[in-house]
Each structure stands twice: as structure tokens, then as C-alpha cells.
Amino acid sequence: MDKLKLYGFNNLTKALSFNIYDVCYAKTAREQRDYIAYIDSQYNSERLTKILTDLTDMIGAKVLNIAKQDYEPQGASVAILIAEGSMTPAGRTQLAHLDKSHVTVHTYPEYHPETCLATFRVDIDVATCGEITPLSTLDYLISSFDSDIITMDYRVRGFTRDVNGKKLFLDHTITSIQDYIAQETLNRYDTVDINVYDSNIFHTKMMIKEIDLQNYLFKTDVYELPPKVRLEIMNNLRREMIEIFSGRNIYSN
Template sequence: MEHSANERIKLHGFNNLTKSLSFNMYDICYTETKKEREAYIEYIDEQYNAERLTDILNNVSNLIGAHVLNIAKQDYVPQGASVTLLISEGPVVEVPEAQLDESPGPLPESVVMQLDKSHITVHTYPEYHPNEGISTFRADIDVSTCGEISPLKALHYLIHSFDTDIMTIDYRVRGFTRDIHGKKLFIDHDINSIQNYIPDNMKELYDMIDVNVYQEHIFHTKCKLKKFDLNNYLFGHTKEELSPEQTRQITARLKTEMDEIFYGKNITVDE
């Protein structure tokens, strides 16, 4: 690392570093019939419509102390939604040192950070398998900031806002800023892993894999829910209604779907 997070470096001009957080989540469900699949998609579109997504992004904006300059939102036909917020620096004059460390951020109760020339976006992608009864909902959220603070401080709240089976999280710092002597700084805070920005009680729920390229300031974490309760994945049914063979087959399909998303490859399963 180029310096300790506790050191307040004096910069020449504005902090021009761009810090980008990409939060990608999946919800997975078993929907046996076409009617159930359509009902699931309708439920997801209602649960995560453009209005609610706008509320979530507004809370993210408040968490990082930003002013919302413009909001563009759209519910799509037949499914899905998108929201984009253009944001600018908020009223906080100096970033508290406690917010520069490598630790989880707060839920939306107070304004603690600042940024400028930044944006927050979300896009949703409900879909289903044509013949195997698997339906999925994916949401992609991007938070891009310029300035001293990392958008990773919004990660705790984002995880808290979605029912998530699989998470893929990417963080990258781009560009450079200069200290008062003209020396380039390509990162202005310590970071060992994205996992350090996730609260311990949440990390206990997931299996996690890190892939980090420290010299390029690129960080990647994948998370898959550990506990599997079939009742949480059945839409309109309970596992008590299923035969042992149905339970085995449906469980295998759901776990394969989760593994394929988590590992990023198709898996052949013998029935």
C-alpha cells in the first residue's frame, strides 16, 4: 500500500481518484409451472420496481453524503427496471477518519461521507429457464465516486436491502491524484479485501472467494449462501407437499443453478 489509512495526505487540488463498486446479486426460485413462473416474475417486478429501487439508491446517496442532481427511472415491459442517479458532493466538509478505515459502513441513519462527479445506477433482470422450473432475479448496482471516500461504505446497506442467494462484488480504483509535492497517488486508502467491508454476522451466512490484483487496485469477492432450506426456494408450495423423489430432484436443480452462477460455468448433473 502507498500509505496508511490513518495518514491524512495533503493533496494538490481536488482528489481525482475514481472508485467504482459493482454489486451484483441473484435470487433463485423453483417455479414448476408457467403460471408459477409468471407469478414469480410479477412478484419480483412488484418487489423491486423502479420506485422502490429509487428509494434504495436515494438511501445510498444519503449514506455517502451526496446531493442528487438528476433521477432517471424506468419500469420495462415485460419485466425489469432501471434507475440512474447523477450525484454531486454533499455538505460534509471533511471526511471523518473513522470512515477511511477498512470496516463495514452504516445503515442509512446519518450522513458521513462526501464525493463529487459521481453516479449510482441499478438494473434488474428477472428471467426463467424454459423447461426446468428455475427462475432467477438479478440486480446490478454500480456506485462510482470521485473524492476521498470509497463507495464500499455503502455495501453493508446494499446487502441489507436485497434477499440474496449469490453476490458478486467488484471494486476498483482508477486514475491518480497528486500530493502537494506533485507525487502521484494511485490509491488513497488501505484495502486488503472487500470482505472487510461486510459485517461479521453477514459473512457468517456465506461461503466466499476472493480474487484480488493488488498492484492494479482491483478487488473481487463472490458469495454463496451457506444454509439451504428448500422452503425458501419454492414459490407457492412447501417441501411437505413434495415426494422424496421430487424433493431430491428439485434440490439438485436449485443447488446446481447456484453453483453455476457462483463458479461461472455450466455443470452437468446426473439425475
């Protein structure tokens, strides 16, 4: 892709908010606690830092500072300050843009005893300035987590100018966040867009289509369960996913 020629101060800010939900069936209190402990160990601050530093490399930014923290009883956070560029001489003109941006991630493992369901949520925020867009990292982020439901918000603020002085409020082509996700990935999900083009606001949410029950049972073999119980668990999992995907209580009070 050819780079757009810009002039002067580039203060375009591109913000990607990425929320992931992983749902699991854990019947007993012990299974629920074990699931939370398992998730907490799999997605601790060390691994999250690795994911975010890989993401930073992918967008061509430089890590300036890393702050990370694991929490009790569960959860972790990582915040990375990144730099994208600096003042660049071009003849008698100084081309510049804001070069400090950030990437953050937070995890929220939780369970509900009455439904026997446990949910793991990951919130990732990427804010970049100038020419870099974080949308190119979406496939990597989706594949880095077990993603049953995904909600993404992307917004571009500010403006820059082309070499003729014309204001540009968007410096790359986008009609949907889906444009930046591989078709192979999209085929696995039901996907909905809600976009406000006049404000450069893009929202996409995704829910997994097929449920392989064994992947949602924690320390339980699916063939040990009677067919009626399997169906009940499948219904509970799907209802939980639909409510999270829809953002409203459809089945529960």
C-alpha cells in the first residue's frame, strides 16, 4: 500500500478497543475455582506482556515503558507506552506527528454458581497517532485468545493535511472493521456491524457459530454425560453467549 503524502502536523488518533469473552461450563464450586485458577495462570501478566510486545512489533512501534501487575484473587493488567516516530526533516519543512501512544490489556475471570458458567473477559485498548493503524493486528489478537464473543470499537479523531493543505479526517480506507479480519476467521463467527461513518466510528461484534461441547467442559468428558444433560449445557452456553453478544438480558431476569 502506498503511503499517503502528508504535510505539517499530523494529529490523527486511532483508537481500537477490543473485548474478548471465553465461556466455560464448570458445574461444581471446585471446578469453578480450578477454571479461574487455570485461566489466571494461562493469561498472567507475563504472557499478556508477550502478546502486547508482539503487537507493538507488528505495527512498527517502539516500546518505551512496560507496567504490569497480577492481582489477587485473579486478573492481570499490562500497560505499554510506545513511540511511533519523531520530527522528520524534509527540506526546509519539519514533518511531525504525536509520537507517544499506548497499548493496555486487562483480564476479568469470573464465575456464577447458579448457572455453573465461568466467563473470562479480556479488554485490550490500542491508541496510535499518525500513520499507524492498529487494525492490522486483529487476526493476531483473535488467535491469541479463546474467543467466543468479540466486540471491537475503532475510532479515528483529529485531522492531518495533504501536501496541498486539504484537511484529512481519515488517512486510510475503511468501510468496516471486518475488512481487516481474514475471511477464514470471519467464517467461524456470526458478525454484526454498527458504524457511524460521518464520525469515523466503527463497531463490530462477533459470536462463534459452532459449539464443540467438549471444548467448554472443564475436567469433564462429554461422553460421561447423558444426552439430556448435554443438551441442557449446550442451551445454557448458547444463551449466555447470545446475551453477551446482544448486550442485554434476553433469557434471565
